[in-house]
Amino acid sequence: MAELVSPSAAGPSYGKTQRRDTWWVEIIPVVVLLGGFGAYATLRAFEGRFYEWGPYLSPLYSPLIDPNHHWWPFSPALLILAGPLGFRVTCYYYRKAYYRAFFLDPPACAVSESRHSYRGETAFPFILQNVHRYFLYLAVLFLVFLWRDAIHAFFFDGSVGVGVGTLVLLGNVILLSIYTLSCHSLRHLSGGKLDCFSCAAFGGPRYKTWQWLSVLNQRHMLWAWASLLSVGFADLYVRLVSCGAIRDVRLH
Amino acid sequence: MAEAVLQIFRGDSKGGAAKECHVPLAPGMVVLDALHYVQAHQLPDLAVRWNCKAGKCGSCSAEVNGHPRLTCKTRMDALPLDKPITIFPMKSFPVIKDLVTDVSWNFRVNKKIPPFQPRAGAEWKFDQKDVDRVQEFRKCIECFLCQNVCHVLRDHGKKEEFGGPRFFVRVAGLEMHPMDGASRAALLRKELGIGLCNITKCCTEVCPEEIHITDNAIIPLKERVVDEFYDPLLMLVRKIRGAK
Ligand code: SF4
Ligand code: SF4
Ligand code: FES
Ligand code: FES
Numbered sequence: 001m002a003e004l005v006s007p008s009a010a011g012p013s014y015g016k017t018q019r020r021d022t023w024w025v026e027i028i029p030v031v032v033l034l035g036g037f038g039a040y041a042t043l044r045a046f047e048g049r050f051y052e053w054g055p056y057l058s059p060l061y062s063p064l065i066d067p068n069h070h071w072w073p074f075s076p077a078l079l080i081l082a083g084p085l086g087f088r089v090t091c092y093y094y095r096k097a098y099y100r101a102f103f104l105d106p107p108a109c110a111v112s113e114s115r116h117s118y119r120g121e122t123a124f125p126f127i128l129q130n131v132h133r134y135f136l137y138l139a140v141l142f143l144v145f146l147w148r149d150a151i152h153a154f155f156f157d158g159s160v161g162v163g164v165g166t167l168v169l170l171g172n173v174i175l176l177s178i179y180t181l182s183c184h185s186l187r188h189l190s191g192g193k194l195d196c197f198s199c200a201a202f203g204g205p206r207y208k209t210w211q212w213l214s215v216l217n218q219r220h221m222l223w224a225w226a227s228l229l230s231v232g233f234a235d236l237y238v239r240l241v242s243c244g245a246i247r248d249v250r251l252h
Numbered sequence: 253m254a255e256a257v258l259q260i261f262r263g264d265s266k267g268g269a270a271k272e273c274h275v276p277l278a279p280g281m282v283v284l285d286a287l288h289y290v291q292a293h294q295l296p297d298l299a300v301r302w303n304c305k306a307g308k309c310g311s312c313s314a315e316v317n318g319h320p321r322l323t324c325k326t327r328m329d330a331l332p333l334d335k336p337i338t339i340f341p342m343k344s345f346p347v348i349k350d351l352v353t354d355v356s357w358n359f360r361v362n363k364k365i366p367p368f369q370p371r372a373g374a375e376w377k378f379d380q381k382d383v384d385r386v387q388e389f390r391k392c393i394e395c396f397l398c399q400n401v402c403h404v405l406r407d408h409g410k411k412e413e414f415g416g417p418r419f420f421v422r423v424a425g426l427e428m429h430p431m432d433g434a435s436r437a438a439l440l441r442k443e444l445g446i447g448l449c450n451i452t453k454c455c456t457e458v459c460p461e462e463i464h465i466t467d468n469a470i471i472p473l474k475e476r477v478v479d480e481f482y483d484p485l486l487m488l489v490r491k492i493r494g495a496k
Pocket of ligand 4: 301303304305306307308310311312313322323324325339487
């Protein structure tokens with residue numbers, strides 16, 4: 001192997017590397033799961049029906065606005081989707097995942113890219129990632145509605161009960177809450193931005209909060225995937241019950 | 253005795269080629285031992301930089317089978333022996349000779365960073381919890397493996413506009429220090445180009461000191477840059493406060 005290296009030069013083409021492991025395997029789950037969820041959620045958002053049954057409301061349609069089409073002729077999901085979508089698109093973890101898997105920038109560590117004009121997050125559109133914290137504020141608002149839906153799912157025609165759907169919606173909102181609490185921006189705002197915890201106003205409680213959120217933050221990737229799958233599953237469950245494909249089982 | 257076949261880069265800034273060498277394996281052997289064996293028995297002029305052989309001086313960085321690694325911390329028995337093991341110099345820095353690269357660009361970046369500046373008039377007293385966080389950043393051994401693997405430098409060649417993960421680690425250690433009074437947010441945004449980092453985490457993956465470079469240094473610094481330059485609400489609050 002008399003391979004020449006031209007020092008400090010970028011590889012001329014994508015995928016050039018001396019790595020021997022199957023580095024491209026890393027991006028396959030991201031492409032499949034993110035791509036699959038994206039396609040499913042788009043179809044469901046445009047479908048505009050089968051989003052509620054009994055006390056259950058699909059998380060893709062919550063909060064439900066103008067379901068009877070007084071002023072909005074399209075699917076009500078389209079009115080609210082920008083919130084959760086923006087939160088995930090600007091999330092630090094998902095950014096890593098899709099920059100690697102969809103933009104191949106880089107495809108994997110120590111694997112070449114072509115030397116296109118790279119601006120990272122310094123120019124439009126990616127400079128907009130800096131607004132992530134505003135999507136966090138929105139996400140907290142959405143959580144309020146989703147908790148309301150989860151509690152609502154315990155009330156069947158005036159009587160308190162538990163169905164499989166109740167547990168599905170409850171599990172979903174718990175995972176979404178953990179995902180939101182583990183957000184990097186929240187970790188910063190809660191206390192990470194302080195240079196000196198003991199000198200700041202409310203420094204003690206902010207330090208404690210920052211510490212707890214940091215513990216959750218270490219698993220941010222896990223919460224990101226778990227909550228994405230739970231949203232998809234909760235919606236699918238409500239859809240199947242709503243269109244009559246399966247029957248909701250009452251546990252209590 | 254079992255032996256390993258190595259393909260070691262031989263050359264300089266003009267180019268070069270891999271040379272095949274055979275090394276008998278010994279228990280506990282690391283790649284740096286194998287290189288020393290080659291130096292002693294086959295290629296006496298093989299250029300290798302090293303100092304401690306204990307993973308602490310950060311000198312022996314190279315690319316083993318395409319992975320940026322400390323050669324003194326890479327065990328031979330962890331590598332597949334069915335094919336030759338490639339040992340190449342770090343790709344992002346100019347080769348001086350064989351496995352030795354010129355990393356002086358890093359020292360020039362370092363000079364751009366204002367050192368620790370005590371807060372004016374502050375009492376020199378702080379709690380342990382105030383400094384726990386910056387301890388992690390002080391573990392850096394300046395092996396520059398993170399700089400080498402970072403695609404902003406490695407593939408996009410942004411050495412003029414980008415400081416690189418190692419220096420975000422250094423800035424994080426200064427910015428989060430309870431007694432430091434300087435702000436380096438503008439420096440991070442402009443001269444060190446932190447916006448060029450797209451948080452794809454290769455630096456974290458290669459760091460031999462297991463510093464959480466992206467999660468604990470870069471992302472918190474990006475958030476501080478947002479505080480300063482991209483958050484309209486905070487900018488308004490500062491305006492109102494400043495106007496008073
Ligand atoms: S996370 Fe940023 S600094 Fe680290 S390797 Fe990736 S682009 Fe470079
Ligand atoms: S941060 Fe880690 S990888 Fe980078 S120079 Fe320091 S020890 Fe090496
Ligand atoms: S960083 Fe992932 S949700 Fe904020
Ligand atoms: S020789 Fe010191 S780190 Fe490898």
